[in-house]
Amino acid sequence: MAKLRFLMWNVEWMNDLFTTGTGPAAFRSDGEKPLHNKDTTVKVRRDHLSGVLKEIGPDIVVVAEGPSRQEEELALFFQKDVPGTWKVDLQSTAGNRKIWVSRSAPTWVSRAGIHAAGYKRG
Secondary structure (H helix, E strand, C coil): CCCCCEEEEECCCHHHHECCCCCCCCECCCCCCCCCCCCCCHHHHHHHHHHHHHHHCCCEEEEECCCCCCCHHHHHHHHHHCCCEEEEEEEECHHHCEEEEEEEECHHHHHHCCCHHHCCCC
């Protein structure tokens, strides 16, 4: 039987990693200090977050308290900092909270024994 690795993670203050405004999603400068943790830098925080994901190696990640800008910012984080191919979706919830779901493909597809053609990207 195939096994999937599932991770539910409350990634506090993830917005601190990204620029503000209405332009395309972008990381703040590597050397900047995150607003909610002045003891580190944006780059170190990104490395810590991606390091946890690399070590655990989940197939599906549910992120609570993720970034604010729709799928754009979380997709940027997964594309730049986490190995593999990821698809990011938003699950709207009551109270304006956001739950992000990221799926690794085709790893989770092959582990589950699902035909890869059934996985739709984008």
